[in-house]
Structure formats: C-alpha cells, structure tokens
Amino acid sequence: MPDEYLFDVFGRIIAVATNNDGWVAFQLGQEGKRRRAEFEIPSFVAADELAQYLDDLFHEDATPSRPCVTQL
Secondary structure (H helix, E strand, O other), rough: OEEEEEEEEEEEEEEEEEEEEEEEEEOOOOOOOOOEEOOOOOOOOOHHHHHHHHHHHHHOOOOOOOOEEEOO
C-alpha cells in the first residue's frame, strides 16, 4: 500500500496520506506547497474507496469537463 495517494478533485489536487490514526489530506498548490485540507477522511474508509469518498464529499464542484474525481 502506498504511503500517499494523489487525486484530481474537480480541478484541485489533493494528496491523501496514511498516518497512525488513519488518513490525512493535503491540498497541493501550483507552486508545490502543501497545506492541510479543511476536511477529514474517516479511518474506516479503505484505500480503494478514497476516490469515491472524495467524489461524494465534493460532488457539488463537478463540471461537464470534470465530472468525477480521478486518481493521479
């Protein structure tokens, strides 16, 4: 299992990493900086469910050109 997963969340790049308590999410800026995301991912979400969880959480941000969350 990788230590970090990258997702395109309707145009925003989100990194999701494992930690002792489960998951921690970071928003990646265009300049390469990362900051802690302002949402939590419950520890019971499995790695193969992360994209669907993010899609469900941010579905209001979907557009015709970006209809779903994709793993990078």
